[in-house]
Amino acid sequence: MQQKILIEVEEAFRKFDEHLGEEQDVPAVVNNAVASVINQIVFGYRFDGEKQEEFEKLRDLMEYQEKAFTTFKVHVQVFAPKIGQWLPGKSLDDLLGEWKANFHTFFNTQIENHRQKIDFDSEENLDYAEAYLKEQRKQEAAGEFELFSNQQLMNTCLDLWFAGLSTTNTTLNWIICYIMNSPGVQEKMKEELDRVVGGDRLVAMSDKNELPYMNAVINESQRCANIVPINLFHATTKDTVINGYPIKKGTGVIAQISTVMLDEKTFPDPYKFNPDRFIDEDGKLKKVEELCPFSIGKRQCLGEGLARMELFLFISNMFNRYKVSPSSAGPPSIDKTDKVGVFPRKFNAILTKRH
Numbered sequence: 079m080q081q082k083i084l085i086e087v088e089e090a091f092r093k094f095d096e097h098l099g100e101e102q103d104v105p106a107v108v109n110n111a112v113a114s115v116i117n118q119i120v121f122g123y124r125f126d127g128e129k130q131e132e133f134e135k136l137r138d139l140m141e142y143q144e145k146a147f148t149t150f151k152v153h154v155q156v157f158a159p160k161i162g163q164w165l166p167g168k169s170l171d172d173l174l175g176e177w178k179a180n181f182h183t184f185f186n187t188q189i190e191n192h193r194q195k196i197d198f199d200s201e202e203n204l205d206y207a208e209a210y211l212k213e214q215r216k217q218e219a220a221g222e223f224e225l226f227s228n229q230q231l232m233n234t235c236l237d238l239w240f241a242g243l244s245t246t247n248t249t250l251n252w253i254i255c256y257i258m259n260s261p262g263v264q265e266k267m268k269e270e271l272d273r274v275v276g277g278d279r280l281v282a283m284s285d286k287n288e289l290p291y292m293n294a295v296i297n298e299s300q301r302c303a304n305i306v307p308i309n310l311f312h313a314t315t316k317d318t319v320i321n322g323y324p325i326k327k328g329t330g331v332i333a334q335i336s337t338v339m340l341d342e343k344t345f346p347d348p349y350k351f352n353p354d355r356f357i358d359e360d361g362k363l364k365k366v367e368e369l370c371p372f373s374i375g376k377r378q379c380l381g382e383g384l385a386r387m388e389l390f391l392f393i394s395n396m397f398n399r400y401k402v403s404p405s406s407a408g409p410p411s412i413d414k415t416d417k418v419g420v421f422p423r424k425f426n427a428i429l430t431k432r433h
């Protein structure tokens with residue numbers, strides 16, 4: 079997995095290097111890199127060369143959808159469906175229909191291409207879709223047709239792809255934004271990186287334990303970015319009692335991780351970006367259970383391991399290779415008061431080589 083991510087780190091470097099010293103669209107490069115990581119895992123190929131155009135079409139579609147789902151009508155429809163349906167504009171059902179039609183076409187094409195090309199006799203699996211299709215064939219041979227259905231494959235590819243891309247991409251951009259807004263942080267990261275890694279190789283996962291400040295910056299950025307503030311809805315599977323409150327089976331519940339990560343008892347001055355809160359008296363990384371951006375419990379994030387690796391390898395390598403300075407517009411905004419507060423705004427930055 080590390081190898082797959084480092085290929086994208088190097089490809090991002092190649093793109094950044096083309097515009098050294100100029101204002102450049104850093105989030106666009108990061109987005110392409112993260113999309114290639116998840117697409118390698120699910121469908122076995124990267125978005126480069128002739129596939130680049132494919133990614134650009136998907137990216138435009140995602141940007142369109144992100145905006146489409148944040149209209150006033152959609153918000154009202156979610157919380158008050160009867161009132162919302164009378165407001166002008168596209169309804170939630172129309173948008174979901176469009177979304178399905180557009181993305182299902184992409185995923186179904188990928189799956190059918192795979193089915194044609196797979197060597198069903200080979201033990202090795204090149205990607206998730208291939209592993210699934212081989213298992214599907216085994217199950218069908220044993221008379222089981224429902225568990226590994228085509229519909230299920232389409233849905234799981236879609237889940238992995240979307241859950242894996244937007245969250246990781248958004249978090250990486252927030253980390254860069256917080257660093258650029260916090261004087262002194264980049265210098266401390268630089269000092270640690272120069273001492274532990276140096277400029278003549280890539281940072282690897284084996285360096286992680288030796289870079290406590292880097293980890294603290296990532297932790298603190300995830301805490302402040304708080305990108306899944308409401309979290310996903312679940313339901314209790316049996317009658318239970320939480321903090322003395324009886325909760326009936328089948329009740330909708332949400333583990334509100336944002337309230338835990340912004341609790342001032344654990345994180346004094348919680349809205350302040352302060353990586354040092356994760357460093358102990360001996361300069362080591364503090365483990366703080368209340369830091370839970372991937373949620374908790376049985377349904378916590380399935381991609382946590384991959385996401386943590388991506389955050390560490392992208393951020394540590396980027397800041398080891400470059401000094402990242404604000405564009406003429408100043409440091410990127412970290413204001414979250416607009417209606418899509420979990421996404422950082424678009425920004426440019428100036429990259430210069432450090433070594």
Ligand code: HEM
Nearest residue numbers: 241242245246249306310371372373377378379380381385
């Ligand atoms: C920084 C990046 C990420 C963050 C902050 C994040 C956060 C979360 C959160 C808060 C949940 C909800 C858990 C709950 O219901 O309590 C979740 C679920 C999930 N995530 Fe992630 N995620 C990230 C990256 C990824 C990646 C890279 C993948 C896939 C490769 C992924 C796949 C999933 C899936 C499939 C679920 C649903 C799990 C289930 O319902 O059992 N996530 N994630």
